[in-house]
Structures are given as structure tokens and as C-alpha cells.
Amino acid sequence: QVTLRESGPALVKPTQTLTLTCTFSGFSLRTHGVCVSWIRQSPGKAPEWLGRIDWDDDKYYNTSLKTRLSISKDTSKNQVVLTMTNMEPVDTATYFCARLMATEEGFDYWGQGTLVTVSS
Amino acid sequence: SYELTQPPSLSVSPGQTATIPCSADKLGNRYVCWYNQMPGQSPVLLIYQDNKRPSGIPERFSGSNSGNTATLTISRTQALDEADYFCQVWVNNTAIFGGGTKLTVL
16 A cells, blocks of 8 residues: 655744655665655645655655755655755745656656645 | 646536646656545646556546547546646656646536
8 A cells, every 4th residue: 555644844934944754665766767746736736746755755846846846755754855955934834745757647646645834 | 847737627517527737848658647626635646657447446537648638538527526626747866746637617
């Protein structure tokens, strides 16, 4: 059974750095072709893709946020970590992690999401 | 930048067929995925590679993609299909989502 779960702070102050952890089970990021992405969604808006890390440690980021994002993995712990610097109120959103087996196959499993509010 | 355009809202009567379009330049040259999302829930993958259904997704959901438009078709629409629907593609290793269509079943 594949599951993903996001964890991290619910509230961060402007200019602070956000660190979120995606802990997953039922698959391994050592397996060829497996990827994990981070996606966020502001209330009432469409999902916005943030980035992805692949089984071979390749990483891809949303170009508009690239300078603020970093994604890493710990395969021994089955975790993927998102770091986003210089948080602003507009970054308030629900942050999801999702599995991707191949780009053409879509995000087949999603975490429940974690709401992050940016406010002083 | 590449943009996927969806109508903000659509309505359908129970038992009828809902067709949700997603448009972009030469979209037919790309693989399209479709998701739905109930309020407060995570998105669920409905269609991948234009027209394939993951296991567990009812046959009532089907997809097509040609020219500049991809379409999600929901046959025999039920009240539980009321949700937001998003199309998604990959462009240069970047995932792009459409703006979403709120489907109302009434």
C-alpha cells in the first residue's frame, strides 16, 4: 500500500525558511523511474508544481521559484525534504507531496497535504 | 510560458454526460493527465497518457486528446462527481496544471 504524508510547521514568519518532510511507504526511491514531487495549492486555486526529485537524484524545479527551492531525499528513511527560503504571505498554501512513476503516468498517489500559513 | 485553459465552471444534470475541455497550443502532441479534487481532499488521478485509467477509476471516466484540445468525458454523471477537475501536462521537465473546472451536478 502506497502512502505519503507531509509534515512540518503550520505557521512560518515572513522571510523565514520553510522545511517540509514527505515520509512515504509502499515504494522505494531507489527503484528505477520513481520520482517524488512537491505541489502546492492556494485556497481556491489550481495546483502549482514546485519541483521533483528522481530515483537517480536528478532534480527539477519550477523555474519561477528555482532560486528559493531545494529538494533532497533520504532513501534510508523513505523521506523527501523540501526547503523553501524567504517565505512570503503569498506562499500560504497547502503543500502536497506526490509520487510519479513516469511523467506520462501522472501523479498517482498524493499525501493528504499540510497547510502552511505565512504570517507575522 | 505554456498555459492550459479550462472553463472555470460547468454544470450537468444527473445521468447526463459531462465534457470538460482543456486547451493549449498543440496539446495533442503531449500526454495529458486529469485529476479531480473534492473539497478539502487531495487530487485523485483519473486519466493518464490522454486516455488510460488507473485501477479503481470507473469506466465512466474517459479521455481524449487531439489538436489543441484534450477532453475529459464523464458518462452517466452522478452527484458524487461534483468536484474540481484539473488537466496537467509536462513541458520541459515542468508539470503544468490547468486552472481547473468546477463541475456542478444539478
